[in-house]
Structures are given as C-alpha cells and as structure tokens.
Amino acid sequence: MNPSTISPCIIVQNVQLARDFYSAHLNAVITFDCGWYVNMEIGTAGATLQFMQPQSPEQPLFQGGLTYNMQLQSTDLVNTMHDRIVGAGLPVVMPLEDHPWGDRGFATLDPYGVALYIYAETEPSAEFQQYFKK
Incomplete structure (x- = not known):
C-alpha cells in the first residue's frame, strides 16, 4: 500500500463550529464545503483535515x-x-x-x-x- 495522502476526518454534530474555529484561529482555507462535510487546508505543505456530520445513525461521533x-x-x-x-x-x-x-x-x-x-x-x-x- 502506498497512499498519496492520509488525513483525518472527524465525525461531529456541528461542522460549522469546527469550520469557524479552524478558519479563524489557524487560517484554514476551505476547499470543499457541502454543509455536512468540510475539507480544509492549513498552510502550504498540503496539510488537510475534514469534519463531517454523521450520515447514518450507526456512524459514531468523535469522543x-x-x-x-x-x-x-x-x-x-x-x-x-x-x-x-x-x-x-x-x-x-x-x-x-x-x-x-x-x-x-x-x-x-x-x-x-x-x-x-x-x-x-x-x-x-x-x-x-x-x-x-x-
């Protein structure tokens, strides 16, 4: 296996809260945002992270x-x-x-x-x- 990238996706109840925090305090740039899923880049080295609201009842929230x-x-x-x-x-x-x-x-x-x-x-x-x- 040789992945080209690995990035965390955190399952949360309120994506907007995370999006606003990382944008305001870490200058994250939003590269995709459909409301229930957001992808952000931080810096210029390709660091990304994602937040997603659960899409099914079985999907656990971040603890x-x-x-x-x-x-x-x-x-x-x-x-x-x-x-x-x-x-x-x-x-x-x-x-x-x-x-x-x-x-x-x-x-x-x-x-x-x-x-x-x-x-x-x-x-x-x-x-x-x-x-x-x-």
Whole structure:
C-alpha cells in the first residue's frame, strides 16, 4: 500500500463550529464545503483535515483523545501563534515550553476537544538524542 495522502476526518454534530474555529484561529482555507462535510487546508505543505456530520445513525461521533501535531518553521512562529491563541481566549492545556526531546511547543483545544500541539523543532538534549533514528 502506498497512499498519496492520509488525513483525518472527524465525525461531529456541528461542522460549522469546527469550520469557524479552524478558519479563524489557524487560517484554514476551505476547499470543499457541502454543509455536512468540510475539507480544509492549513498552510502550504498540503496539510488537510475534514469534519463531517454523521450520515447514518450507526456512524459514531468523535469522543476525544486525538492530538494534531502541527509543526511550524520556527520558534518565533510558535511564540506568535501562542500569543494569538491566548489573545483569543482559547484554552492552553500545555504551556509554552522548550522540551528536552527537541521542540518548543504548547497545546490548545478545538471546540470538540481535539488537542492541537503547535511546535517547532529545537536541538534535543543529550538524553533524547539517542532515540532519534535518523
């Protein structure tokens, strides 16, 4: 198997809530929207995500436990995004910190409890360098 892309589709009751959040706070560009399904692109690297309202009673709603790791190009951009998130009054569930595993990042939540870990790579500590395979 050799897929050309893999992207998450989150099943939610209200697609508009997700669409509005990602457009307003992460500059997502809507590439498809039929009301009950929306496809969004974030950034220029081809990152996409989708939200869909259930189309049958058997289709389960998202129950939480998902984190999007969103890598930015620099720690300055991470700092700017952190200030933007805090300024918008969104929750910060993991504080902005430099981590020994090799990044600077923080986490917030979308309206459905999906965690967004926003980070940029930094030099890992000696303790964590041994775990990198490349």
